[in-house]
Amino acid sequence: MxxxxxxxxxxxxxxxxxxxxxxxxxxxxxxxxxxxxxxxxxxxxxxxxxxxxxxxxxxxxxxxxxxxxxxxxxxxxxxxxxxxxxxxxxxxxxxxxxxxxxxxxxxxxxxxxxxxxxxxxxxxxxxxxxxxxxxxxxxxxxxxxxxxxxxxPCAALTAWQALVVRGGLAVGDTLLVQGTGGVALFGLQIASAFGAKTIVLSSSDEKRERATKLGAFATVNYRTTPDWDVEVRELTGGLGVSHILELGGPDTFDRSLRALAAWGHIAQIGVFTGFGPHSNLMRLQLINGTIDGINVGSAEQFEAMNAFLAEHLIRPxxxxxxxxxxxxxxxxxxxxxxxxxxxxxxx
Ligand SMILES: NC(=O)c1ccc[n+]([C@@H]2O[C@H](COP(=O)([O-])OP(=O)(O)OC[C@H]3O[C@@H](n4cnc5c(N)ncnc54)[C@H](OP(=O)(O)O)[C@@H]3O)[C@@H](O)[C@H]2O)c1
Missing domain, CATH: 3.90.180.10 (Medium-chain alcohol dehydrogenases, catalytic domain)
Structure with a gap:
C-alpha cells in the first residue's frame, strides 16, 4: 500500500x-x-x-x-x-x-x-x-x-445512459421527465445542453416554477392535470415527445405511450408506482417506437458523462x-x- x-x-x-x-x-x-x-x-x-x-x-x-x-x-x-x-x-x-x-x-x-x-x-x-x-x-x-x-453516480448516469448512450438524443428533440427528483432534473439539464426541449411533470406548482428557471420548455401539474398525456401532445403541436424518462412505472406507462411521438424512445427506469406489469405495447409497434430498459451505467459511461458535465458547466x-x-x-x-x-x- x-x-x-x-x-x-x-x-x-x-x-x-x-x-x-x-x-x-x-x-x-x-x-x-x-x-x-x-x-x-x-x-x-x-x-x-x-x-x-x-x-x-x-x-x-x-x-x-x-x-x-x-x-x-x-x-x-x-x-x-x-x-x-x-x-x-x-x-x-x-x-x-x-x-x-x-x-x-x-x-x-x-x-x-x-x-x-x-x-x-x-x-x-x-x-x-x-x-x-x-x-x-x-x-x-x-x-x-x-x-x-x-x-x-446513480441519478445522473441513469439519465445519461438513457438519453445519450441508448437514446441518441439530438438537437431539436423533445423530452418528457416525470417529477423533479434526481433523475428527472439531470435529464432536463443534459437535454438542454444538447439543444433539446424538456417538459417537466410535477405535483407542485412551486417546483414547476423552479423547473422553468432551470430551463424547462413547459411544465404540467400531474395532480391537477391527470390527463397529462393530452397536455403533452398539445404542447408539442400534436406530435408527442421524442424521448421519455419513464420514472413512474405501471401507473404512468400507458400515458407515456400516448405522449410518445412516432419514432420516439422510452427509457424504462423508475418504479414510483410499483414493480407491476406493463401495458399493451401495441401502440409502440404502431408508431415505430422504441423502449430501452435502463439500469444506471458503466465506469466508462460515467467518465464520458463527467467530461460532458464539465464541458457544459452543468452543476447538479x-x-x-x-x-x-x-x-x-x-x-x-x-x-x-x-x-x-x-x-x-x-x-
Ligand atoms: N433503473 C435505474 O437505473 C434507476 C436509477 C435511478 C433511479 N431509478 C428510479 O427512478 C425513479 C426516480 O428516482 P430518483 O432517485 O430520481 O427519485 P427522487 O429524487 O426521489 O424523485 C422524487 C420526485 O419524483 C416525483 N414523483 C414521485 N412519484 C411520482 C409519480 N407517481 N409520478 C411522477 N412523478 C413522481 C416527485 O416530484 P414532484 O414533487 O415534482 O411531483 C418526487 O418529489 C425511482 O423510481 C427510482 O427507483 C431507477
Whole structure:
C-alpha cells in the first residue's frame, strides 16, 4: 500500500443496516478501517447523496440485504492510499466510485448485478473510508465540488445512459421527465445542453416554477392535470415527445405511450408506482417506437458523462445538505418527496 500522508486513520465511521420491526434501520458504528488489496484504492468519502433506491433498500422492498450492509450507492471523495499494483490513482485524487462496481466497460452483463453498491451483499458509500477496485473509479471534474460530484453516480448516469448512450438524443428533440427528483432534473439539464426541449411533470406548482428557471420548455401539474398525456401532445403541436424518462412505472406507462411521438424512445427506469406489469405495447409497434430498459451505467459511461458535465458547466441541483449525524433526517426528507433535485450528506 502506498500513500502520501504520514498517518492513515485506523478507524472509520459508517452506518450499517440492521433488522427493524418493518424493513431495516440505520445504525451508526465506529469500526476498523479497511485496507486496500493490490488493485484497490482506499477512498476518503467526503459526501454521499440519496436516491429513491436507498429508500427501497431501507424498507426491504428491493429484496434481501446482508445484515450489517453499508447502504448508499453514491459518494465522492479523495484517494487516501493505493494498493501496490494501482497505476491510475494517487493520494489526493478526487474520485467517485461507479454504481456497479464490476461494470467497467462495454455492454451490461447479468453478472454485474450483484456488484451494485449499497444493496444486496455489496457495501455502499455511507462510510468515511471505503475500499474500491481502481477500475471502478471515475475522476471528479474540477468544475464540481465533492458534494456536487456525490450526486452523479446513480441519478445522473441513469439519465445519461438513457438519453445519450441508448437514446441518441439530438438537437431539436423533445423530452418528457416525470417529477423533479434526481433523475428527472439531470435529464432536463443534459437535454438542454444538447439543444433539446424538456417538459417537466410535477405535483407542485412551486417546483414547476423552479423547473422553468432551470430551463424547462413547459411544465404540467400531474395532480391537477391527470390527463397529462393530452397536455403533452398539445404542447408539442400534436406530435408527442421524442424521448421519455419513464420514472413512474405501471401507473404512468400507458400515458407515456400516448405522449410518445412516432419514432420516439422510452427509457424504462423508475418504479414510483410499483414493480407491476406493463401495458399493451401495441401502440409502440404502431408508431415505430422504441423502449430501452435502463439500469444506471458503466465506469466508462460515467467518465464520458463527467467530461460532458464539465464541458457544459452543468452543476447538479442540490436541495439540502445534511450532516453525518442527520442521516436519518435525510432519508425522511427523501421519503417526504419535498426535495427538488438531490439530497446530500456531508461526511
Ligand atoms: N433503473 C435505474 O437505473 C434507476 C436509477 C435511478 C433511479 N431509478 C428510479 O427512478 C425513479 C426516480 O428516482 P430518483 O432517485 O430520481 O427519485 P427522487 O429524487 O426521489 O424523485 C422524487 C420526485 O419524483 C416525483 N414523483 C414521485 N412519484 C411520482 C409519480 N407517481 N409520478 C411522477 N412523478 C413522481 C416527485 O416530484 P414532484 O414533487 O415534482 O411531483 C418526487 O418529489 C425511482 O423510481 C427510482 O427507483 C431507477
Amino acid at each position: 502506498t500513500d502520501s500522508s504520514q498517518s492513515i486513520a485506523t478507524t472509520r465511521r459508517a452506518y450499517r443496516l440492521t433488522p427493524a420491526d418493518r424493513g431495516l434501520r440505520l445504525q451508526q458504528v465506529r469500526e476498523a478501517a479497511p485496507t486496500p488489496g493490490p488493485n484497490e484504492v482506499l477512498v476518503g468519502i467526503e459526501a454521499v447523496s440519496l436516491n429513491y433506491r436507498d429508500l427501497l433498500v431501507l424498507r426491504g422492498e428491493l429484496g434481501p440485504v446482508r445484515e450489517g450492509l453499508i447502504p448508499l450507492s453514491d459518494g465522492a471523495g479523495r484517494v487516501v492510499a493505493t494498493g501496490v499494483d494501482v497505476t491510475r490513482w494517487r493520494a489526493g485524487d478526487r474520485v467517485a466510485p461507479t454504481f456497479y462496481r464490476d461494470w467497467v466497460v462495454g455492454p451490461y452483463r447479468e453478472a454485474y448485478g450483484p456488484s451494485a453498491l449499497g444493496g444486496g451483499d455489496t457495501d455502499g458509500m455511507l462510510a468515511d473510508l471505503v475500499v474500491v477496485p481502481e477500475a471502478s473509479l471515475a475522476p471528479v471534474p474540477d468544475s464540481l465540488s465533492l458534494e456536487e460530484a456525490a450526486t452523479l 441541483v442540490i436541495d439540502r445538505t445534511f450532516s453525518f449525524d442527520e442521516t436519518q433526517a435525510a432519508y425522511d426528507e427523501l421519503a417526504s418527496g419535498r426535495h427538488f433535485g438531490k439530497l446530500v450528506i456531508r461526511l
